[in-house]
Amino acid sequence: xxxxxxxxxxxxxxxxxxxxxxxxxxxxxxxxxxxxxxxxxxxxxxxxxxxxxxxxxxxxxxxxxxxxxxxxxxxxxxxxxxxxxxxxxxxxxxxxxxxxxxxxxxxxxxxxx
Numbered sequence: 001x002x003x004x005x006x007x008x009x010x011x012x013x014x015x016x017x018x019x020x021x022x023x024x025x026x027x028x029x030x031x032x033x034x035x036x037x038x039x040x041x042x043x044x045x046x047x048x049x050x051x052x053x054x055x056x057x058x059x060x061x062x063x064x065x066x067x068x069x070x071x072x073x074x075x076x077x078x079x080x081x082x083x084x085x086x087x088x089x090x091x092x093x094x095x096x097x098x099x100x101x102x103x104x105x106x107x108x109x110x111x112x113x
Contacts, residue, residue, distance in 0.1 A: 006088040007034045014038045014080070034087040039080050046073045 003011075003025050011024055011034055019041070027037045049070050057063045083090070 001029055001032060003028050004088070010034055010085075010088050011038060014076075014085075015041050034089050035080060035083075038087075039077060042073055042077050042080070046070065046077065049073065 003021075007028070008021065008024070012019060015024075015038060024037060024041075027040060028034065031037055031040065049066055052066065054067050054070065055063070055065045079085075
């Protein structure tokens with residue numbers, strides 16, 4: 001399974017323009033979906049960040065914290081796991097919408113107080 005231009009563009013938008021296309025192609029062939037590739041790459045980045053100290057502080061010289069970067073990656077992973085944003089190769093419902101959307105919504109009258 002080869003990367004299409006639409007899938008490549010989506011992966012670059014999620015992972016950044018410096019992502020290695022050869023690596024992404026190999027992962028896409030192995031995993032079969034753009035969402036799985038993005039999740040695998042982001043989880044590796046998160047693991048690398050967690051393996052390093054989250055804060056480096058040299059009194060009076062410099063202070064660096066990676067805590068917000070970790071939180072940002074966690075939020076991005078959570079969004080991808082819930083299906084947002086939709087990937088170009090996500091499976092579709094018969095009506096053309098992506099799977100995982102709300103199929104039916106029931107409105108029920110609340111009892112009066």
